[in-house]
Amino acid sequence: MSIETVEVVNPGLQTTVQAWPGRLGLRAFGHAASGPMDHVCFRAANALAGNQPGVPALEVPMLDLSVAMLQDTQVAVTGPEGVRLLRNDVEVPMWQTLDVQVGDVLTTVSTSGPGFRVYLAVAGGFDVPEVLGSAATSLVSGIGGVEGRALGRGDVLRSHGRARIGRRRLPEAMRPRFTTDWEIEVIQGPHGQPDFLTADDWETLTSTVWRVDLNSDRIGTRLHPHRFAWARPDGGVWGGHPSNLLDTSYPAGGVLANGDVLTILGADSNTSGGFAVVATVPRCGLWKVGQMRPGRDQLRFREVSYDEARALNARVDFSIDPARMIGNA
Structure with missing residues (x-):
């Protein structure tokens, strides 16, 4: 009841x-x-x-x-x-x-x-x-x-x-520790280099300080525009911009390249569409995306391997395990 x-x-x-x-x-x-x-x-x-x-x-x-x-x-x-x-x-x-x-x-x-x-x-x-x-x-x-x-x-x-x-x-x-300057873990792809981004593009993505746009919400966290070089001149039959592709599924936490604007897909995001997903934020980093204040905060991406992401996921789970909690009188 x-x-x-x-x-x-x-x-x-x-x-x-x-x-x-x-x-x-x-x-x-x-x-x-x-x-x-x-x-x-x-x-x-x-x-x-x-x-x-x-x-x-x-x-x-x-x-x-x-x-x-x-x-x-x-x-x-x-x-x-x-x-x-x-x-x-x-x-x-x-x-x-x-x-x-x-x-x-x-x-x-x-x-x-x-x-x-x-x-x-x-x-x-x-x-x-x-x-x-x-x-x-x-x-x-x-x-x-x-x-x-x-x-x-x-x-x-x-x-x-x-x-x-x-x-x-x-x-x-x-x-968890809160800041206005975040480091967000990412795994490259599914649409990374060499087919979509160049090596220099990926270096730019992981070294740039990205600003969180005011128009960010549970659907997506938009970042300031940036024009990558791209590994191809256009999207071919899929569109004029190199980020265009045939409609495909989007992973949770995907970093979507909608033309020259990157968007980290949020909890209520689209699940498919016609833009490249150049990187993916693993679970260990998604909580930080949820705490970014639109119009103020900034971030850097840090590339991690799949195995490192799994280890970081486990560390996050460990930190909030009820066994870590202390009784109060």
């Missing part, structure tokens, strides 16, 4: 219910996985609330969210260090289990510091219906979460009941 748990007082900019890892196995049918843009903070919030890592929780872009508690329960909020979490206008810690009571109002207060998204989990997870195998909200498809949309003022969310756990926190040394 589920219980009314949270009422939205101030929904912020585009707060959604997400679930990890989202809708897997449906890219061939045109459905991106959706789910959290920063899977590390999302999974950590759930672990701190005593949940399995993938149950539904809230993703809050960097604009203040305020919710009223409708039952006694436990919550956890994770995200950038500079964000302030208030309970009834009194600051309380993030990155740990928090006991709350009926009538408490929780508010996230954003700052100008690093990072862009905050995650709020409640004990038992939010009770929203699964659509195509996941409760994750897809704003593009209009499915999942609460009617496939961002939360609005007055929305009431229910949660599954669960016995209280001993309070826990994630040590600062294990938490």
